[in-house]
Amino acid sequence: MPESSNQTQASAARPVVHVAPSTRPVSTQDNGPWENLNASTDQVAVLNQEGTVVFVNDAWRRFAKMATGKDGANGLGSNYLLVCDKSRGDGADDARLVAAAIRDIIYGRRQSFRLDYPCRSATTEDWYSVNVNRSWDYEQTYVVVSHRQKLN
Numbered sequence: 001m002p003e004s005s006n007q008t009q010a011s012a013a014r015p016v017v018h019v020a021p022s023t024r025p026v027s028t029q030d031n032g033p034w035e036n037l038n039a040s041t042d043q044v045a046v047l048n049q050e051g052t053v054v055f056v057n058d059a060w061r062r063f064a065k066m067a068t069g070k071d072g073a074n075g076l077g078s079n080y081l082l083v084c085d086k087s088r089g090d091g092a093d094d095a096r097l098v099a100a101a102i103r104d105i106i107y108g109r110r111q112s113f114r115l116d117y118p119c120r121s122a123t124t125e126d127w128y129s130v131n132v133n134r135s136w137d138y139e140q141t142y143v144v145v146s147h148r149q150k151l152n
């Protein structure tokens with residue numbers, strides 16, 4: 001049975017990201033300081049302190065392509081917080097919880113957040129866990145958002 005969707009806790013395995021300040025998205029050819037996140041099987045996005053997606057790893061790109069059927073529809077350059085805030089229907093409450101937690105992390109009110117949530121399709125209901133952690137370097141705050149499918 002999946003854990004409660006309202007559960008928050010610190011994650012034991014946290015990706016560590018050290019980067020120079022930047023607001024520009026990192027292209028797929030220039031992964032720079034986040035290259036090591038491509039080794040993760042989790043879908044990982046890095047947000048700047050405004051909530052803009054500045055990096056997505058290979059697993060995130062594959063998942064986005066599978067979900068949308070399009071190359072390049074991966075959210076790079078979009079504002080993750082606004083997407084969560086505008087969510088409607090199934091999962092909207094969880095999306096708003098994630099957005100609030102990300103804001104708390106950006107403003108230093110918490111260091112990490114975890115939420116287990118259902119992801120429904122026409123034929124299945126899978127469970128995922130989102131882990132959100134703070135990372136910074138050169139006085140710039142970054143937030144690492146990692147989604148992982150929970151196996152039964």
